[in-house]
Amino acid sequence: MTKKRTAGLLLAILVVAGCGKSVDPRAESFARLPDWRGVWIEERGFHNGISGIPDFFGKTRPFLDPEGPWTDSGRERLAPLLASFGTRKAQGWGYPMMMLSPAPLQFLVTPDETLIVNIYQEVRHIYTDGREHPSEQDRWATTWGDSIGHWEGDTLVIDTLAVREPSKFFQAGPPFSEQARYSERLRLTAPGRIEGQITVEDPQTLTKSWTYKIAYLRTPNIDRLVQDTFDNDRSEVENGAFIIAPAKP
Amino acid sequence: MRLLLRLRSALVCLVLLSAVSTASAHHSPAMFDMSRRVLLKGNVREFQWTNPHSYIQLLVRDEAGNETEWNLEMAAPNYLYNNGWRPGTLKNGDNVVVTIAPLKSGADGGLVVEVTMADGRKLGNASK
Numbered sequence: 001m002t003k004k005r006t007a008g009l010l011l012a013i014l015v016v017a018g019c020g021k022s023v024d025p026r027a028e029s030f031a032r033l034p035d036w037r038g039v040w041i042e043e044r045g046f047h048n049g050i051s052g053i054p055d056f057f058g059k060t061r062p063f064l065d066p067e068g069p070w071t072d073s074g075r076e077r078l079a080p081l082l083a084s085f086g087t088r089k090a091q092g093w094g095y096p097m098m099m100l101s102p103a104p105l106q107f108l109v110t111p112d113e114t115l116i117v118n119i120y121q122e123v124r125h126i127y128t129d130g131r132e133h134p135s136e137q138d139r140w141a142t143t144w145g146d147s148i149g150h151w152e153g154d155t156l157v158i159d160t161l162a163v164r165e166p167s168k169f170f171q172a173g174p175p176f177s178e179q180a181r182y183s184e185r186l187r188l189t190a191p192g193r194i195e196g197q198i199t200v201e202d203p204q205t206l207t208k209s210w211t212y213k214i215a216y217l218r219t220p221n222i223d224r225l226v227q228d229t230f231d232n233d234r235s236e237v238e239n240g241a242f243i244i245a246p247a248k249p
Numbered sequence: 250m251r252l253l254l255r256l257r258s259a260l261v262c263l264v265l266l267s268a269v270s271t272a273s274a275h276h277s278p279a280m281f282d283m284s285r286r287v288l289l290k291g292n293v294r295e296f297q298w299t300n301p302h303s304y305i306q307l308l309v310r311d312e313a314g315n316e317t318e319w320n321l322e323m324a325a326p327n328y329l330y331n332n333g334w335r336p337g338t339l340k341n342g343d344n345v346v347v348t349i350a351p352l353k354s355g356a357d358g359g360l361v362v363e364v365t366m367a368d369g370r371k372l373g374n375a376s377k
Contacts, residue, residue: 041331049374050332051350051360052302052324053278086279090301104327119327171277221331228326232299235276242280244320244358247295247306 029111034154034188036107039225040216045102052102062100062212063166063174063200074205077175081167087237092120094143094169095160096182096198099214106225107194114149114156119225126158133161141178143169158184177204192218275301275325281350281360289319289347296339298326305339305361307347320358321349333373339364 070078093101098118108115116124126149133139133146145163149156160182166173180202189195199211234245291309303323310316323329326336339345344367349359364372 046331048324048328049362050323050329050334050364050372051362052328053283053360086277089276102328104331119325219331221333222327226327226330228300230301232297232304233275233301234304234320234322235302241354242276243354243356244304244322244352247297247304247320 026111033109033111033151036109036188036194038106038192038218039222040105040107040194041102041219042100042105043215043217046217046219048102061172063096063176063210064172069207069210071203071205071207074175074202077165077205081171081175085171087240087242088171089233089235090170090172092122092143092169093118094122094166094173095124095145095163096200097166097170097173098122098124098144099184099198100212104219104222104225105216109156117225119227121227126156128156133159145182155185155187158182158186160184174200175205176200176202179204180206278350278360280352280354282353283350283360285351286362287349287351287359289321289349291319291345291347293339293341293343293345294318295341296336298329298336300325303329305345305347305364307345309357317357319349320356321347321361322358323361338372343367 064078064082066075066078066082092098093103098105098120099116101118103118103120106115106117108117112127112129114126114128116126122144124144124147126147128149128151130150131148133148139146139162141162141164143164145160147158147160149158151157161180162178163176163180163182164178165175167175180200183199183201184196186194186196194216195214197211197213199209200206201209232248234247235242236245237243289307289309291307293305294308295304295306297304297306303326305319305321305323307319307321308316309319324332329338346365346367347361348363348365349361351359363374366372
Protein backbone atom coordinates (compact mmCIF):
# COMPACT_ATOMS: atom_id res chain seq x y z
CA MET A 1 0.00 0.00 0.00
CA THR A 2 1.45 3.36 -0.93
CA LYS A 3 1.77 6.18 1.54
CA LYS A 4 -0.90 8.14 -0.35
CA ARG A 5 -3.42 5.29 -0.18
CA THR A 6 -2.71 4.75 3.51
CA ALA A 7 -3.30 8.42 4.29
CA GLY A 8 -6.54 8.34 2.31
CA LEU A 9 -7.75 5.33 4.23
CA LEU A 10 -6.96 6.95 7.58
CA LEU A 11 -8.79 10.13 6.57
CA ALA A 12 -11.85 8.11 5.57
CA ILE A 13 -11.85 6.33 8.93
CA LEU A 14 -11.64 9.66 10.78
CA VAL A 15 -14.51 11.16 8.76
CA VAL A 16 -16.74 8.15 9.41
CA ALA A 17 -15.87 8.21 13.11
CA GLY A 18 -16.66 11.91 13.30
CA CYS A 19 -20.03 11.53 11.58
CA GLY A 20 -21.05 8.79 13.95
CA LYS A 21 -20.25 10.80 17.05
CA SER A 22 -23.48 11.90 18.74
CA VAL A 23 -23.85 15.36 20.29
CA ASP A 24 -24.27 15.20 24.06
CA PRO A 25 -27.84 16.40 24.76
CA ARG A 26 -26.78 17.55 28.22
CA ALA A 27 -24.12 19.79 26.70
CA GLU A 28 -26.65 21.07 24.18
CA SER A 29 -29.12 21.98 26.93
CA PHE A 30 -26.42 23.97 28.72
CA ALA A 31 -25.45 25.69 25.48
CA ARG A 32 -28.98 27.02 25.04
CA LEU A 33 -28.91 28.88 28.38
CA PRO A 34 -28.02 32.56 28.69
CA ASP A 35 -24.72 33.57 30.24
CA TRP A 36 -25.50 35.17 33.60
CA ARG A 37 -22.08 34.61 35.15
CA GLY A 38 -20.61 37.15 37.52
CA VAL A 39 -21.71 39.02 40.62
CA TRP A 40 -24.75 41.26 40.34
CA ILE A 41 -26.13 44.13 42.37
CA GLU A 42 -29.59 45.62 42.08
CA GLU A 43 -29.26 48.88 40.22
CA ARG A 44 -30.79 51.17 42.81
CA GLY A 45 -28.50 49.82 45.51
CA PHE A 46 -25.36 49.69 43.40
CA HIS A 47 -24.26 53.20 44.30
CA ASN A 48 -24.77 52.99 48.05
CA GLY A 49 -21.26 54.01 48.91
CA ILE A 50 -19.44 53.07 52.08
CA SER A 51 -22.24 54.04 54.46
CA GLY A 52 -24.35 51.15 53.22
CA ILE A 53 -27.38 53.37 53.13
CA PRO A 54 -29.35 52.61 50.01
CA ASP A 55 -31.45 55.28 48.47
CA PHE A 56 -32.79 52.92 45.92
CA PHE A 57 -36.46 53.57 45.91
CA GLY A 58 -36.55 57.25 46.76
CA LYS A 59 -38.50 57.91 49.90
CA THR A 60 -40.43 54.67 50.00
CA ARG A 61 -39.18 51.14 50.30
CA PRO A 62 -40.31 48.51 47.84
CA PHE A 63 -43.72 47.11 48.68
CA LEU A 64 -43.99 49.32 51.79
CA ASP A 65 -45.56 52.41 50.26
CA PRO A 66 -48.51 53.35 52.50
CA GLU A 67 -50.22 54.52 49.31
CA GLY A 68 -49.92 51.05 47.82
CA PRO A 69 -52.96 48.91 46.99
CA TRP A 70 -53.44 47.65 50.53
CA THR A 71 -56.64 46.06 51.73
CA ASP A 72 -57.87 47.08 55.19
CA SER A 73 -56.21 43.95 56.51
CA GLY A 74 -52.99 44.89 54.73
CA ARG A 75 -53.00 48.36 56.29
CA GLU A 76 -53.59 46.85 59.71
CA ARG A 77 -50.51 44.68 59.23
CA LEU A 78 -48.45 47.54 57.81
CA ALA A 79 -48.99 50.02 60.65
CA PRO A 80 -47.27 48.12 63.50
CA LEU A 81 -44.50 47.10 61.14
CA LEU A 82 -43.66 50.71 60.32
CA ALA A 83 -43.96 51.65 64.01
CA SER A 84 -41.42 49.00 65.06
CA PHE A 85 -39.10 49.60 62.15
CA GLY A 86 -36.59 51.62 64.16
CA THR A 87 -35.95 48.96 66.80
CA ARG A 88 -35.93 45.71 64.82
CA LYS A 89 -32.93 44.10 63.17
CA ALA A 90 -32.73 42.03 60.03
CA GLN A 91 -31.76 38.37 60.15
CA GLY A 92 -31.02 38.62 56.45
CA TRP A 93 -33.03 39.71 53.45
CA GLY A 94 -35.36 36.79 52.75
CA TYR A 95 -37.68 36.73 49.77
CA PRO A 96 -38.68 38.92 48.00
CA MET A 97 -36.31 41.45 49.60
CA MET A 98 -33.09 39.68 48.56
CA MET A 99 -34.11 40.39 44.96
CA LEU A 100 -34.70 44.08 45.75
CA SER A 101 -31.69 44.66 47.99
CA PRO A 102 -28.17 45.96 47.35
CA ALA A 103 -26.72 42.64 48.58
CA PRO A 104 -24.60 41.12 45.78
CA LEU A 105 -26.14 38.11 44.03
CA GLN A 106 -25.00 35.24 41.89
CA PHE A 107 -27.18 33.41 39.35
CA LEU A 108 -26.15 29.83 38.71
CA VAL A 109 -28.11 28.81 35.63
CA THR A 110 -28.44 25.13 34.75
CA PRO A 111 -31.00 23.32 32.61
CA ASP A 112 -32.71 21.80 35.66
CA GLU A 113 -32.68 24.72 38.03
CA THR A 114 -31.37 28.20 38.57
CA LEU A 115 -29.82 28.97 41.93
CA ILE A 116 -29.89 32.54 43.17
CA VAL A 117 -27.41 33.07 45.99
CA ASN A 118 -26.60 36.23 47.93
CA ILE A 119 -23.70 37.14 50.21
CA TYR A 120 -25.70 36.21 53.31
CA GLN A 121 -25.89 32.49 52.49
CA GLU A 122 -29.45 32.92 51.26
CA VAL A 123 -30.30 30.58 48.40
CA ARG A 124 -33.31 30.29 46.12
CA HIS A 125 -33.86 27.12 44.11
CA ILE A 126 -35.77 27.85 40.92
CA TYR A 127 -36.65 24.45 39.46
CA THR A 128 -36.94 24.56 35.68
CA ASP A 129 -37.22 20.84 34.99
CA GLY A 130 -40.98 20.87 34.64
CA ARG A 131 -41.89 19.90 38.17
CA GLU A 132 -44.85 21.50 39.92
CA HIS A 133 -45.00 23.08 43.36
CA PRO A 134 -45.52 20.55 46.15
CA SER A 135 -49.17 19.99 46.98
CA GLU A 136 -50.67 22.01 49.82
CA GLN A 137 -50.30 19.00 52.07
CA ASP A 138 -46.62 18.68 51.24
CA ARG A 139 -45.44 22.25 51.54
CA TRP A 140 -45.06 24.82 54.28
CA ALA A 141 -44.23 28.50 54.34
CA THR A 142 -40.54 29.39 54.53
CA THR A 143 -38.51 32.59 54.37
CA TRP A 144 -37.63 31.99 50.70
CA GLY A 145 -40.76 30.10 49.60
CA ASP A 146 -41.01 27.46 46.92
CA SER A 147 -40.10 28.43 43.37
CA ILE A 148 -40.54 26.81 40.00
CA GLY A 149 -39.74 28.37 36.66
CA HIS A 150 -39.43 27.97 32.95
CA TRP A 151 -37.69 29.69 30.08
CA GLU A 152 -39.64 31.74 27.56
CA GLY A 153 -36.87 32.26 25.05
CA ASP A 154 -34.15 34.00 27.06
CA THR A 155 -36.52 35.13 29.83
CA LEU A 156 -36.60 33.21 33.09
CA VAL A 157 -40.17 33.17 34.39
CA ILE A 158 -40.49 32.29 38.08
CA ASP A 159 -43.51 31.41 40.17
CA THR A 160 -43.06 31.52 43.95
CA LEU A 161 -45.45 30.72 46.76
CA ALA A 162 -45.43 29.56 50.38
CA VAL A 163 -43.39 32.56 51.50
CA ARG A 164 -43.48 33.34 55.21
CA GLU A 165 -44.49 36.95 55.93
CA PRO A 166 -41.38 38.79 54.66
CA SER A 167 -41.33 41.33 57.52
CA LYS A 168 -40.59 38.56 60.04
CA PHE A 169 -37.08 38.03 58.62
CA PHE A 170 -36.31 41.52 57.41
CA GLN A 171 -37.67 44.44 59.39
CA ALA A 172 -38.48 46.41 56.27
CA GLY A 173 -40.05 43.52 54.40
CA PRO A 174 -43.67 43.86 53.34
CA PRO A 175 -46.44 42.33 55.49
CA PHE A 176 -47.75 40.03 52.75
CA SER A 177 -49.57 36.91 53.88
CA GLU A 178 -48.45 33.35 53.33
CA GLN A 179 -51.10 33.10 50.61
CA ALA A 180 -49.22 35.63 48.46
CA ARG A 181 -48.07 34.51 45.02
CA TYR A 182 -45.05 36.08 43.38
CA SER A 183 -44.29 36.16 39.64
CA GLU A 184 -40.90 37.20 38.33
CA ARG A 185 -39.47 37.74 34.88
CA LEU A 186 -35.71 38.12 34.41
CA ARG A 187 -33.84 38.66 31.17
CA LEU A 188 -30.35 39.69 30.11
CA THR A 189 -31.11 42.84 28.12
CA ALA A 190 -27.54 44.04 27.54
CA PRO A 191 -24.08 42.86 28.47
CA GLY A 192 -23.87 43.20 32.22
CA ARG A 193 -27.53 44.06 32.70
CA ILE A 194 -30.45 41.86 33.73
CA GLU A 195 -33.88 43.48 33.79
CA GLY A 196 -37.10 42.18 35.15
CA GLN A 197 -39.99 42.63 37.48
CA ILE A 198 -41.66 41.11 40.50
CA THR A 199 -45.43 41.01 40.70
CA VAL A 200 -47.24 40.11 43.91
CA GLU A 201 -50.81 38.95 44.24
CA ASP A 202 -52.16 38.56 47.75
CA PRO A 203 -55.93 38.89 48.19
CA GLN A 204 -55.49 39.04 51.94
CA THR A 205 -53.36 42.20 51.95
CA LEU A 206 -53.64 43.67 48.44
CA THR A 207 -56.63 44.90 46.46
CA LYS A 208 -54.83 44.21 43.18
CA SER A 209 -51.49 42.94 41.94
CA TRP A 210 -48.43 45.05 42.72
CA THR A 211 -45.37 45.14 40.43
CA TYR A 212 -41.85 46.45 40.96
CA LYS A 213 -39.37 46.79 38.12
CA ILE A 214 -35.88 45.55 38.90
CA ALA A 215 -32.52 45.62 37.18
CA TYR A 216 -29.21 44.07 38.15
CA LEU A 217 -25.80 45.31 37.11
CA ARG A 218 -22.82 42.98 36.86
CA THR A 219 -20.24 44.58 39.11
CA PRO A 220 -16.65 44.72 37.89
CA ASN A 221 -15.48 45.27 41.47
CA ILE A 222 -16.33 41.87 42.97
CA ASP A 223 -15.12 38.61 41.44
CA ARG A 224 -16.66 36.22 43.99
CA LEU A 225 -19.19 36.02 46.80
CA VAL A 226 -17.48 36.00 50.18
CA GLN A 227 -19.78 34.51 52.81
CA ASP A 228 -19.52 35.23 56.52
CA THR A 229 -21.58 35.20 59.67
CA PHE A 230 -22.70 38.15 61.78
CA ASP A 231 -19.80 37.80 64.19
CA ASN A 232 -19.61 41.44 65.26
CA ASP A 233 -23.16 42.67 65.76
CA ARG A 234 -22.78 45.89 67.73
CA SER A 235 -26.27 47.23 67.02
CA GLU A 236 -28.20 47.16 70.29
CA VAL A 237 -31.46 48.74 71.34
CA GLU A 238 -31.32 51.09 74.30
CA ASN A 239 -34.19 53.32 75.41
CA GLY A 240 -36.14 52.56 72.27
CA ALA A 241 -33.39 53.33 69.79
CA PHE A 242 -30.36 51.63 68.33
CA ILE A 243 -26.93 52.41 69.72
CA ILE A 244 -23.45 51.32 68.63
CA ALA A 245 -22.19 49.08 71.41
CA PRO A 246 -18.57 49.61 72.44
CA ALA A 247 -15.97 47.60 70.57
CA LYS A 248 -15.04 44.34 72.18
CA PRO A 249 -11.60 44.51 73.78
CA MET B 250 -26.22 70.12 72.77
CA ARG B 251 -23.64 68.05 74.62
CA LEU B 252 -22.37 66.80 71.29
CA LEU B 253 -22.19 70.29 69.84
CA LEU B 254 -20.13 71.56 72.75
CA ARG B 255 -17.76 68.65 72.51
CA LEU B 256 -17.37 69.03 68.81
CA ARG B 257 -16.66 72.75 69.14
CA SER B 258 -13.76 72.07 71.46
CA ALA B 259 -12.37 69.28 69.34
CA LEU B 260 -10.87 69.27 65.88
CA VAL B 261 -14.27 69.05 64.38
CA CYS B 262 -16.56 71.13 62.26
CA LEU B 263 -20.20 70.78 61.60
CA VAL B 264 -21.80 70.98 58.24
CA LEU B 265 -25.52 70.96 57.75
CA LEU B 266 -26.68 69.14 54.70
CA SER B 267 -30.05 68.22 53.39
CA ALA B 268 -31.74 65.02 54.44
CA VAL B 269 -30.81 61.91 52.52
CA SER B 270 -32.03 58.40 52.60
CA THR B 271 -34.71 56.62 54.56
CA ALA B 272 -33.30 53.18 54.21
CA SER B 273 -30.75 50.77 55.61
CA ALA B 274 -30.24 47.03 55.67
CA HIS B 275 -29.31 45.37 58.95
CA HIS B 276 -31.16 47.99 60.95
CA SER B 277 -32.93 51.28 60.50
CA PRO B 278 -30.70 54.37 60.11
CA ALA B 279 -33.08 56.27 62.39
CA MET B 280 -30.33 56.35 65.03
CA PHE B 281 -28.25 58.63 62.81
CA ASP B 282 -28.97 62.25 62.05
CA MET B 283 -28.77 61.94 58.30
CA SER B 284 -29.39 65.66 57.85
CA ARG B 285 -26.06 66.57 59.44
CA ARG B 286 -22.42 65.97 58.69
CA VAL B 287 -19.58 66.07 61.21
CA LEU B 288 -15.91 66.01 60.29
CA LEU B 289 -13.68 64.10 62.68
CA LYS B 290 -9.92 64.23 62.51
CA GLY B 291 -8.13 61.51 64.37
CA ASN B 292 -6.12 58.33 64.39
CA VAL B 293 -7.43 54.86 63.66
CA ARG B 294 -7.24 52.66 66.74
CA GLU B 295 -8.85 49.71 64.96
CA PHE B 296 -10.55 48.99 61.66
CA GLN B 297 -13.10 46.20 62.06
CA TRP B 298 -13.76 44.45 58.73
CA THR B 299 -16.77 42.51 60.01
CA ASN B 300 -20.38 41.54 59.46
CA PRO B 301 -23.02 42.81 59.73
CA HIS B 302 -21.17 46.14 59.75
CA SER B 303 -17.62 47.33 59.54
CA TYR B 304 -16.39 49.88 62.07
CA ILE B 305 -13.65 52.43 62.47
CA GLN B 306 -12.57 53.00 66.06
CA LEU B 307 -11.23 56.52 65.83
CA LEU B 308 -9.24 58.35 68.50
CA VAL B 309 -10.04 62.06 68.41
CA ARG B 310 -8.06 64.53 70.50
CA ASP B 311 -9.52 67.87 71.55
CA GLU B 312 -7.64 71.13 72.00
CA ALA B 313 -7.04 70.34 75.65
CA GLY B 314 -5.36 67.12 74.67
CA ASN B 315 -8.13 64.84 75.88
CA GLU B 316 -8.60 61.80 73.69
CA THR B 317 -11.99 60.27 72.96
CA GLU B 318 -12.73 57.05 71.07
CA TRP B 319 -15.51 57.28 68.49
CA ASN B 320 -17.52 54.29 67.24
CA LEU B 321 -18.01 54.78 63.51
CA GLU B 322 -20.27 52.40 61.62
CA MET B 323 -19.86 51.49 57.96
CA ALA B 324 -21.40 49.10 55.45
CA ALA B 325 -20.62 45.37 55.56
CA PRO B 326 -17.33 44.20 53.98
CA ASN B 327 -18.84 43.16 50.64
CA TYR B 328 -20.30 46.62 50.08
CA LEU B 329 -17.00 48.23 51.02
CA TYR B 330 -15.21 45.84 48.65
CA ASN B 331 -17.48 46.99 45.83
CA ASN B 332 -16.29 50.51 46.62
CA GLY B 333 -12.64 49.56 46.37
CA TRP B 334 -11.95 48.99 50.05
CA ARG B 335 -9.97 46.04 51.38
CA PRO B 336 -9.37 44.70 54.90
CA GLY B 337 -6.03 46.52 55.00
CA THR B 338 -7.29 49.82 53.60
CA LEU B 339 -7.02 51.40 57.05
CA LYS B 340 -4.22 50.53 59.43
CA ASN B 341 -3.91 51.18 63.12
CA GLY B 342 -2.46 54.63 63.64
CA ASP B 343 -3.54 56.03 60.26
CA ASN B 344 -4.33 59.72 60.46
CA VAL B 345 -7.66 60.35 58.75
CA VAL B 346 -10.52 62.77 58.42
CA VAL B 347 -13.85 61.02 58.58
CA THR B 348 -17.16 62.55 57.55
CA ILE B 349 -20.02 61.08 59.52
CA ALA B 350 -23.74 61.41 60.07
CA PRO B 351 -23.68 61.63 63.89
CA LEU B 352 -25.71 59.60 66.33
CA LYS B 353 -28.84 61.47 67.35
CA SER B 354 -28.22 60.44 70.94
CA GLY B 355 -25.15 62.62 71.15
CA ALA B 356 -22.91 59.68 71.91
CA ASP B 357 -19.49 59.56 70.30
CA GLY B 358 -20.39 57.74 67.15
CA GLY B 359 -21.97 57.92 63.76
CA LEU B 360 -22.28 56.57 60.26
CA VAL B 361 -19.25 56.95 57.98
CA VAL B 362 -19.97 58.83 54.78
CA GLU B 363 -16.46 59.60 53.56
CA VAL B 364 -12.87 58.99 54.64
CA THR B 365 -9.90 61.14 53.63
CA MET B 366 -6.31 60.24 54.41
CA ALA B 367 -3.94 62.81 55.90
CA ASP B 368 -2.36 63.36 52.47
CA GLY B 369 -5.74 64.37 51.05
CA ARG B 370 -6.41 61.09 49.28
CA LYS B 371 -10.08 60.15 49.47
CA LEU B 372 -10.75 56.49 50.15
CA GLY B 373 -13.08 54.80 47.78
CA ASN B 374 -16.65 55.42 47.13
CA ALA B 375 -16.06 53.73 43.78
CA SER B 376 -19.65 52.71 43.27
CA LYS B 377 -20.86 56.27 43.71
